[in-house]
Amino acid sequence: MRVHLCVVGRLRTGPEREMIDDYLQRFDRGGRALSLGPVTVHEVEDRKGGGMATEAVLLQKSVPSGALICALDERGPIISSPEFSDRLSGWRDAGTCDLAFVIGGADGIDPTLRDQANATLSFGKMVWPHMLVRVMLAEQLYRAASILAGSPYHRI
Template sequence: MRVHLCAVGRLRAGPERALIDDYLTRFDRTGRGLGLGPAQIHEVEDKKGGGMAAEAALLDRAIPDGALVCTLDERGKLMSSPDFAALLAKWRDAGRGDVAFVIGGADGIDPGLRARADASLSFGKMVWPHMLARVMLTEQLYRAASILAGSPYHRV
């Protein structure tokens, strides 16, 4: 199952980029034998300042046709890392070819795009900068693959 991170904003070189690249490399390496990956980042940028609706249109175009859509949103479902791993495995085992994790901009995700999502996850009740949300998502993807592979990376 291919994994797509569809996010508003361009990530420049720096510590966040280094972490994301590292976790995605680990995820691709660990997930390959599990039918997970590769992972790709699709960045969109609303240069005209159209707000959430314009960002939603750009995000919608970045989501592959037929992909399961999962938004990252403070109103989403809270889950443990093992539960997230089980969810990824469930989607993979159901024959989903693509999953798109959607990360909005500073104002969040347009309600219309949120409404059409198949799932929504939360990293807690706090709001996180979208660049840190990317780091946290890529780490959790790697952790999920490690859990499914039986690796000792995740400690209970």
């Protein structure tokens, strides 16, 4: 199952970029044997300042045709890492070829795109900067692959 991160904004060099690259590389290595990955990052930018509606259009265009969409949104359910790994394996086992995680910009995801999502997910009741959400998602993808592989990375 190919994984896509469809995100608003371009991540420059720096600690966030290094962390994302590291976790996604780990996920790609470990996930391959589990039929998970590779991960492709699709960055979109609203250069004309159209707001959430314009970002939603750009994000929608970046989602591969037929992909299952999981929107990262503060209104989504809060789940544990083992539950997240179960969801990933469930989507994979159900025959999902492409899974797209959508992360909006500073104002979140436009309701029209959020309503099109097959699933939503929240990283807690607090609101996180969208660039940090990328890091958190990359780490959780790696953690999920580790859980499914029986690796000691995840400890309860």
